[in-house]
Amino acid sequence: MPQLPDDLDAVAVRTWCSLALEALGRERAEIDAINVYPVADGDTGTNLYLTVESAAAAVEAVFAAHETGSTAPATADAVRAMAHGALIGARGNSGTILAQLLRGMAGVLADGGGEDRLREAFARAASAARQAVAHPVEGTVLTVATAAADAARDAGPGLAAVVRAAYDGARTALEATPGQLAVLGRAGVVDAGGRGLLAVLGALLETVSGQAPVRRSWTVPATIAGPVDGGGGTAGERVDGSADDCPDGGSGPAFEVIYLLEARDEAVDRLRTRLDALGDSLVVVGGDGLWNVHVHVDDAGAAVEAGVEAGRPYRIRITHFGADGLLDTRPHTEPARRAVVVVVPGDGLAGLCTEAGATTLIARPGEPPASGELVDAIRRAHAREVVLLPNDAALRHTAGAAAEQARTEGVRVALIPTRAAVQGIAALAVHEADRSFDEDVVAMTAAAGATRYAELAVAERQSWTMAGICQAGDILGLIDGDVAVIGADVPATARTVLDRMLASGGELVTLVLGENVPDALADALTEHVREGYLAVDTVVYRGGHQSAPLLIGVE
Structure with a gap:
C-alpha cells in the first residue's frame, strides 16, 4: 500500500490532479446532464474536465522539466503550475470558477501543505471565487465551496480529517442546492458546478486517505420545494438576476x-x-x-x-x-469535403497557414492546447474529413484524444504525428483536397517525414546535454529534438546546425524567425546556404511571438 502524504507536497498535487481528471472523466456526462444553471447548455462536466486536464498537464510539465534526480519538484512549483494550467485552460462559467478556486488554494499551499495551511487554502479559495463572480448567487458552486471551507476550519487534527470534513461539508451543501435555487428544484437536480467540485474534492480525499468516496447519483425528486425565504434566486434567474432563457424560455444573451x-x-x-x-x-x-x-x-x-x-x-x-x-457550436452551412487543422507556435505561422486554407490553433509559449481546444478547432474546420497536424511531439496523446472525440461526432480524422512546425508546413505544402483522402494523407505524411527539423533555444540553467554541459545563457541547437550544438550566439550556432543538417543532403531550407530576431540573420543564413550548398533553396517566414528564436527545416 502506498504511503499516504503527511502534507500536500508536489507528488500529492500530481496525484490529486490525475485522480480529479479520472473522476471528471467518469462523471462528466452525468454532470452535463444535470446542468441547468446559469444556462442549460449541457457542458458543465465537459468544461470542468477540460479545465482540470489543462491543470494536470501543467503539473506533468513541471515534473518532466525537473532534473534533480529522484527528488520531486518543490510544492510551490507544482501548485502554481496547477493554478496556471487551470487558468489558461478554463472553459465556461464552471471551469473559470474552478480555476479561481485552485488559484486561491495555490496562493496558500505554495508556502506549505500541512493541515493548517490546507484549512486556510480552502477559505482563501472560497473567498477568491466569490470575488471573481460579478453577482454571486447561493445554491451554486460558490455555496458548496464555502461549505467545504467552513467544515475544514472546524475539522479535527490530521490532513485526511481536514479533507474529509471539507468533502462532507460540500456534499451536504450540494444536497441542499435545489432548495436554494428554484431552477434546480423544478428540474429535480443539484447544482452541476457544485457536483463537479465535489468530484474534485473526492479526488483530493482519495489522495490523502487512500480511499475514494462512494459514488452516488445526484438527481433529486422533481417535487422538491423551490427556494426558501431568503434564498439565492427566483425562477429562471441568472447570475446577475436577469431571466434565464433556458428553463423558462425567456430571452437571454446570444x-x-x-x-x-x-x-x-x-x-x-x-x-x-x-x-x-x-x-x-x-x-x-x-x-x-x-x-x-x-x-x-x-x-x-x-x-x-x-x-x-x-x-x-x-x-x-x-x-x-x-x-x-x-x-x-455548429456552423449552419454544408460541411466542406476536407480541411486541415494545424497547431502553430506563433501568430506569423498562423497567418501563413490560414492563407493556405488551414484552420489554425496557436500554441502560446508554455501554454499547450488541451484536447478540447483541438476538438473545437476540428469543429470550426467544418469538414467531413480532417487532417490534423499537431506539430509537437508532446501533443501526441492530446491530439489523439481530440481525434477520437471528433470521430465519435462523425468526422473522419487522420492524425499525422508532425513533431515540429516546419514539418507541418511541409505537409500543408503538398495538401491537395481533390485527391482521395488516403492519398492526400500519405503524401502529407511523406512530406512531413522527409523534413528534418531543428530549433535554437536559450539554456535556462546549467545542464548536461547530448552535446555536453551547457551553462545558463548558452545557445542550444536542437536537431530532431536532441541538443546537438552548444554555442555562444545565435548566428554561429545556426550556421553550425545548418551545416550538420545539410551534411546528409537536402533541397530546401525553411527558416522561421521569432518575433525579436532581425531580418539580417535570415539574410546571413540564406547567404551561408547559397555559398556552401549550391543546389539548396531557402525560404524565410516570420513566426511572430514563439518560444524559439529560430526554427529550421531541411527537406
Whole structure:
C-alpha cells in the first residue's frame, strides 16, 4: 500500500490532479446532464474536465522539466503550475470558477501543505471565487465551496480529517442546492458546478486517505420545494438576476465569450464594470498580469473590444446560444469535403497557414492546447474529413484524444504525428483536397517525414546535454529534438546546425524567425546556404511571438 502524504507536497498535487481528471472523466456526462444553471447548455462536466486536464498537464510539465534526480519538484512549483494550467485552460462559467478556486488554494499551499495551511487554502479559495463572480448567487458552486471551507476550519487534527470534513461539508451543501435555487428544484437536480467540485474534492480525499468516496447519483425528486425565504434566486434567474432563457424560455444573451487577457489590475477593474453592463454570467479570474474572462452577451464584438481596450486578449472563443438555449457550436452551412487543422507556435505561422486554407490553433509559449481546444478547432474546420497536424511531439496523446472525440461526432480524422512546425508546413505544402483522402494523407505524411527539423533555444540553467554541459545563457541547437550544438550566439550556432543538417543532403531550407530576431540573420543564413550548398533553396517566414528564436527545416 502506498504511503499516504503527511502534507500536500508536489507528488500529492500530481496525484490529486490525475485522480480529479479520472473522476471528471467518469462523471462528466452525468454532470452535463444535470446542468441547468446559469444556462442549460449541457457542458458543465465537459468544461470542468477540460479545465482540470489543462491543470494536470501543467503539473506533468513541471515534473518532466525537473532534473534533480529522484527528488520531486518543490510544492510551490507544482501548485502554481496547477493554478496556471487551470487558468489558461478554463472553459465556461464552471471551469473559470474552478480555476479561481485552485488559484486561491495555490496562493496558500505554495508556502506549505500541512493541515493548517490546507484549512486556510480552502477559505482563501472560497473567498477568491466569490470575488471573481460579478453577482454571486447561493445554491451554486460558490455555496458548496464555502461549505467545504467552513467544515475544514472546524475539522479535527490530521490532513485526511481536514479533507474529509471539507468533502462532507460540500456534499451536504450540494444536497441542499435545489432548495436554494428554484431552477434546480423544478428540474429535480443539484447544482452541476457544485457536483463537479465535489468530484474534485473526492479526488483530493482519495489522495490523502487512500480511499475514494462512494459514488452516488445526484438527481433529486422533481417535487422538491423551490427556494426558501431568503434564498439565492427566483425562477429562471441568472447570475446577475436577469431571466434565464433556458428553463423558462425567456430571452437571454446570444453569445458566450471567453478569452485570456494580458492586462494590469486597474484595467481589469474597468473591464469588469464594462462587461457587467454588457451582459451577465460575468466571471473574471486570475492576477499577476494574466486573466481569464467569461461573460454572456448579445454583442460579442463589444465584449472583445472591451478586452482590447484593457490589454491584449487572445485565445478568444465566441459561442452562439441556439434557439433552445443550448450552446450552438455548429456552423449552419454544408460541411466542406476536407480541411486541415494545424497547431502553430506563433501568430506569423498562423497567418501563413490560414492563407493556405488551414484552420489554425496557436500554441502560446508554455501554454499547450488541451484536447478540447483541438476538438473545437476540428469543429470550426467544418469538414467531413480532417487532417490534423499537431506539430509537437508532446501533443501526441492530446491530439489523439481530440481525434477520437471528433470521430465519435462523425468526422473522419487522420492524425499525422508532425513533431515540429516546419514539418507541418511541409505537409500543408503538398495538401491537395481533390485527391482521395488516403492519398492526400500519405503524401502529407511523406512530406512531413522527409523534413528534418531543428530549433535554437536559450539554456535556462546549467545542464548536461547530448552535446555536453551547457551553462545558463548558452545557445542550444536542437536537431530532431536532441541538443546537438552548444554555442555562444545565435548566428554561429545556426550556421553550425545548418551545416550538420545539410551534411546528409537536402533541397530546401525553411527558416522561421521569432518575433525579436532581425531580418539580417535570415539574410546571413540564406547567404551561408547559397555559398556552401549550391543546389539548396531557402525560404524565410516570420513566426511572430514563439518560444524559439529560430526554427529550421531541411527537406
